[in-house]
Amino acid sequence: MKNMKTIGLTLLTAFIGGAVAIGAYKLFEDKSIGNLSLDERQKVYFANNPSKIVSSAGALDFTAAAAAVSPGVVHVRTTYNRNNASSGRGGGDPFGDMFEDFFGRRVRPQSNTPSMGKGSGVIVTDDGYIMTNNHVVDNADKIEVILTDKRVLSAKVIGKDKMTDLALIKVEANNLPVVKLGNSDDVKVGEWVLAVGYPLTLESTVTAGIVSAKSRQIGILAQDNIDPNNYDPENPPASSSIESFIQTDAVINRGNSGGALVNANGELIGINSAIASQSGVYEGYGFAIPVNLAKKVMDDFIKFGEVKRGYIGVTFQELNSDVAKQLNLKEINGLYVNSTVDGGAAAAAGIKKGDIIKKLNGEDALTSAELQERIGRMRPGDKVNLTVLRDGSLKNFTLTLKGASETKGASSSSSAEASDILNSLGATFTPVKDATKKRLGISSGVEVTSVAAGKLFDMYEVPRGTVITSINGRSVNNMDQVNAALSSTKGNMLSFQGIGPDGGQFRFTFPIK
Known part of the structure; x- marks a missing residue:
């Protein structure tokens, strides 16, 4: 009997509470919206549109993430002989003259002594595989890795890729601390992130910020010395570089290059690679290579010793209102196909000049950065579905990606x-x-x-x-x-x-x- 009274009292309380809530909402609804305060308008809005925002950082306590990640981020120290050091400035190193956009750059030699450089790296396996940037280790005669416990280990290059500015190096050690790989597709603009690395002359450093933007294409991977009369399909021109950076305002500087960008759970979401700067030091924005792209490149290095890259086989330009006006188009979203590559996947599937790419595998692909990154995670032989707008109608095409050596190069019409x-x-x-x-x-x-x-x-x-x-x-x-x-x-x-x-x-x- 006592239990029945308790249940009845609970139901009555719930009913009254619900009635009060409904009455309060009705009161707001009946009042003129112009007479409501900002706070009241917020209450009315979110009563009809419940917030789905879930904080990625809870009480903004990053101590656990920092403690988990820092041991797995290492200092990469490089040495260059006189010839390599001098060629690194506008010579053999395509990143040697980036106007301070990249950090981790070697110092120009002032004497006959070897030149030194520094950067960062991320341990991804306990037996010594380390992700970093290509420009951190490119042309280096000697690479050393300094762990947080002060051990110094010699490293060798497993693979380098200029098209993504990624490199994989290896040290001979076991039971190393490992940074957990996350999923960069799940990264949201506004999400809290940490940058971990070895900036300037400092030791291991952690900074916090948010994701400012995704799929940023800033033109920093453009290659300098393209000779179209000696085009090598195995080393495509600048337009084939894959740039789809995660942009962040977490403070990063030279030396952070190759270090970790992690979410509040301590999961790696990107490899820090560049800064937007006129002075060469932090001025507000940094850029990281998405980890999903990095994972594919690293897997290729380990499995094949080189990157196996699949190509759609088109040249295209991203549409906006200005470009659409130039091309006399009404459509302002998508990727306009300028030409197809002879023998390429797109030409074989029936894609034509003038088509507008709208979707890749059923998902919107409205920017060149998004398309290039997602294709960059695939290999020759993989199948993809492209949805294109042609003559006002959407059409689907299934393409089998081809390697660079399988195509004949850009068509003369380009x-x-x-x-x-x-x-x-x-x-x-x-x-x-x-x-x-x-x-x-x-x-x-x-x-x-x-x-x-x-x-x-x-x-x-x-x-x-x-x-x-x-x-x-x-x-x-x-x-x-x-x-x-x-x-x-x-x-x-x-x-x-x-x-x-x-x-x-x-x-x-x-x-x-």
Whole structure:
């Protein structure tokens, strides 16, 4: 009997509570929305739209994640002999002249002594496999790994990949602390993250921030010296570089390169690789390679000794309102197919110039970074489904990815005449005087003397007074060289390097029609 009374009292309480809640909501509903306070409006809104936000960090206590990850992030110390050290600055090292965008860069030698460099790495197996960046270890004559317990171990390179700026190195040791691999597809903008590494001259350092953006493509992996007359499909041009960075405002600096970006659970979601900076030190944003892409590259190194990369076999450009206007299209989202590669997967499946790629395997693929990263996780022989917009209708195509050696290179239709490209740029050039070259410390260059409104240079805000030192990786000193460099354009992608009117160095790549 007592239990029955208890149950009855509980039900009555629940009923009254529910009635009060309904009454309060009804009161808000009956009042004019304009008379509600901001707090009341919030209550009404979330009564109809329950929040699904789940904090990734709880009470913002990162101590457990930091303690779990830090032992597995190591200091990578590199040594270069005189020849390799000097070639690393604008010579053999494609990352040697990144205007402080990359960190972990070696120091230029001031004497005959070997040059030293530093970076970070992430232990991913207890027997000594370590993820890092290609630019941290590229051209190094000696690589050492310093553990948090102060042990110094010699390391050897298992594999390097310039297209993703990833490398796998190995030390001979057992029972090492391991950083748990996470899933970068699950990363959300606004999520708390930690950056762990060895910045500047500091020891192991942990900083916190949030994910600012995903699938960022910043053009930093563009290769300098592309010779279209000696195109090697095994070493594709800059437009084939895979950039889909996780952007974060966690503080990272030179030396962090190759270190860990982890979530609040201590799971690796990215390999820190670059910073957006005019000074070479932290100015607000860092960029990490998604771990899902890194896992595939590392697996290839271990299984095959090289990266097995599958290709769709198209050149494309990302649509927006400006590009759509140039192409006379109504569609402003998706990837416009400029051309297909002879013998490539897309051509074999029936993809045509003018198609607009909308989905990959049923998921939206609206940016080039998203498409390239997801394809970058696949190998030759893998099948993918592309959904394209053609003549106003969506069509599905099943493609079998092919390796670079299976294709014949970009079709001739992807190359444009120099005069047409020059017209689309809307710029005029004049040779840079020798005195100006000396003052700027350059050996080549043409100055932009005018920019036409509505043309590409105007759209991309390239001002008068800009000095262009190279186009498509070719040095330019006069209009003949400019035309020759423009004629070398492949895949409808143009790359420029130079110095702005404010003295700042730049490098950018953009598509042309």
